[in-house]
Amino acid sequence: MSIFSKYEGLATALSAVTAGGGRNPFDVVIEKPISSTVGLIEGRETLLFGTNNYLGLSQSPAAIEAAVEAARAYGVGTTGSRIANGTQGLHRQLEDRLAAFFRRRHCMVFSTGYQANLGTISALAGKDDYLLLDADSHASIYDGSRLGHAQVIRFRHNDADDLHKRLRRLEGTPGSKLVVVEGIYSMMGDVVPMAEFAAVKRETGAWLLADEAHSVGVMGQHGRGVAEADGVEDDVDFVVGTFSKSLGTVGGYCVSNHAGLDLIRLCSRPYMFTASLPPEVIAATMAALDELENRPELRVRLMDNARRLHAGLQATGLRTGPQASPVVSVVLDEVETAVAFWNRLLDLGVYVNLSLPPATPDQHPLLRTSVMATHTPEQIDRAVEIFAAVAGEMGINPAA
Amino acid sequence: MTETVASVSALIVKTLLANPKVPRDINGSSKIVEDLAFDSLAVMNFVMEIEDTLDVSVPLDRLADIRTIDDLAACIVSLKQAS
Numbered sequence: 001m002s003i004f005s006k007y008e009g010l011a012t013a014l015s016a017v018t019a020g021g022g023r024n025p026f027d028v029v030i031e032k033p034i035s036s037t038v039g040l041i042e043g044r045e046t047l048l049f050g051t052n053n054y055l056g057l058s059q060s061p062a063a064i065e066a067a068v069e070a071a072r073a074y075g076v077g078t079t080g081s082r083i084a085n086g087t088q089g090l091h092r093q094l095e096d097r098l099a100a101f102f103r104r105r106h107c108m109v110f111s112t113g114y115q116a117n118l119g120t121i122s123a124l125a126g127k128d129d130y131l132l133l134d135a136d137s138h139a140s141i142y143d144g145s146r147l148g149h150a151q152v153i154r155f156r157h158n159d160a161d162d163l164h165k166r167l168r169r170l171e172g173t174p175g176s177k178l179v180v181v182e183g184i185y186s187m188m189g190d191v192v193p194m195a196e197f198a199a200v201k202r203e204t205g206a207w208l209l210a211d212e213a214h215s216v217g218v219m220g221q222h223g224r225g226v227a228e229a230d231g232v233e234d235d236v237d238f239v240v241g242t243f244s245k246s247l248g249t250v251g252g253y254c255v256s257n258h259a260g261l262d263l264i265r266l267c268s269r270p271y272m273f274t275a276s277l278p279p280e281v282i283a284a285t286m287a288a289l290d291e292l293e294n295r296p297e298l299r300v301r302l303m304d305n306a307r308r309l310h311a312g313l314q315a316t317g318l319r320t321g322p323q324a325s326p327v328v329s330v331v332l333d334e335v336e337t338a339v340a341f342w343n344r345l346l347d348l349g350v351y352v353n354l355s356l357p358p359a360t361p362d363q364h365p366l367l368r369t370s371v372m373a374t375h376t377p378e379q380i381d382r383a384v385e386i387f388a389a390v391a392g393e394m395g396i397n398p399a400a
Numbered sequence: 401m402t403e404t405v406a407s408v409s410a411l412i413v414k415t416l417l418a419n420p421k422v423p424r425d426i427n428g429s430s431k432i433v434e435d436l437a438f439d440s441l442a443v444m445n446f447v448m449e450i451e452d453t454l455d456v457s458v459p460l461d462r463l464a465d466i467r468t469i470d471d472l473a474a475c476i477v478s479l480k481q482a483s
Contacts, residue, residue, distance in 0.1 A: 152460040153459055153460070169457050
């Protein structure tokens with residue numbers, strides 16, 4: 001018996017996706033980015049509507065220049081973890097820079113956004129504590145709960161009253177209660193009602209962690225996320241985020257006013273047992289953060305583009321999420337239809353993400369798009385036209 | 401009202417049968433994943449419904465040991481008694 005036998009179901013599901021000569025959607029190669037919005041796929045220039053590169057900063061000339069300079073000055077890698085092999089000056093600079101941006105006293109940087117959730121959540125909520133997770137939480141949040149052995153209770157998606165009910169059931173139970181929400185949920189692009197969750201946190205004495213991976217650089221007057229936009233930053237104990245979306249690089253962080261955060265450096269396994277961020281990534285991230293702060297017009301343009309894409313797709317009659325945000329997903333009923341639709345979009349020059357259950361809410365397949373500040377109105381209109389054309393070709397009559 | 405494993409199990413079966421996709425011949429010894437063809441997310445969403453009906457929270461780590469409807473009923477009764 002093969003060690004891979006347990007994945008026979010997975011192999012069958014993948015065969016079904018590629019049956020009929022379709023591509024493997026998990027194996028698309030972007031051969032070369034031409035710009036932040038156009039990439040070369042299968043030798044053709046393709047509109048990129050699925051990269052999470054919200055501000056287009058992965059191609060920022062200033063960030064690229066900073067990376068080159070840092071590599072020349074410091075080399076290309078750190079070759080070890082900070083706890084074992086040492087912190088470099090740039091790590092400390094980046095943490096100070098982020099703490100200042102978020103107006104928090106403490107910051108810890110991780111090597112990826114996934115590790116930031118894994119490392120923070122697993123260290124904060126131990127086996128005698130309770131983690132209260134939104135039902136639609138990202139995999140990194142669920143994985144963090146398993147690594148820390150906390151007791152996990154799910155509440156209904158974006159439903160602060162449901163959370164309140166579940167916290168009430170825990171009244172008198174020993175152990176800390178840590179509530180985890182996301183600023184913008186990555187599959188449907190819906191925004192957390194942060195003020196409502198902050199009110200529940202205040203009333204119950206729970207701790208609140210907000211994963212603002214998709215909302216930093218996007219929401220709030222200064223780009224600090226939904227907590228800033230809702231005016232409840234003081235109620236959020238921990239903000240976790242990533243560099244790999246609006247900042248265009250890779251890495252993650254947690255910021256907080258709680259001094260205890262520094263103790264986590266000595267017990268968070270995803271922080272301790274992995275190589276630290278290399279100099280060129282740190283330098284590029286700091287340059288991108290400068291742009292995020294100094295070019296607020298990028299956020300304005302991003303939200304204008306989000307509204308244009310959302311309204312355009314809604315006008316075609318296709319089903320989307322309820323609100324315009326940089327993530328706009330088209331909801332379909334059948335996996336087979338979604339796979340064919342996704343293939344046809346790519347044939348016609350639009351790259352989006354095919355998201356399949358159980359990674360999606362409500363068991364529906366999604367054509368997930370993410371929009372950028374750097375998309376032109378013409379590019380967005382072109383993508384909408386292609387969506388409409390494919391829906392027509394496939395006989396999908398959403399208005400019916 | 402004091403719940404018993406039998407009464408909670410019956411309530412779970414009744415809740416499950418409200419879903420037309422669930423086989424009609426289930427009982428307390430039916431296996432939740434194998435017999436009901438639920439994936440991990442479907443199990444968690446279904447447990448959420450039962451939690452609300454019985455005003456109890458079932459921590460996810462407890463689900464790892466649960467295979468049958470009666471196992472889930474026994475877990476819920478023990479949680480209710482503990483609270």
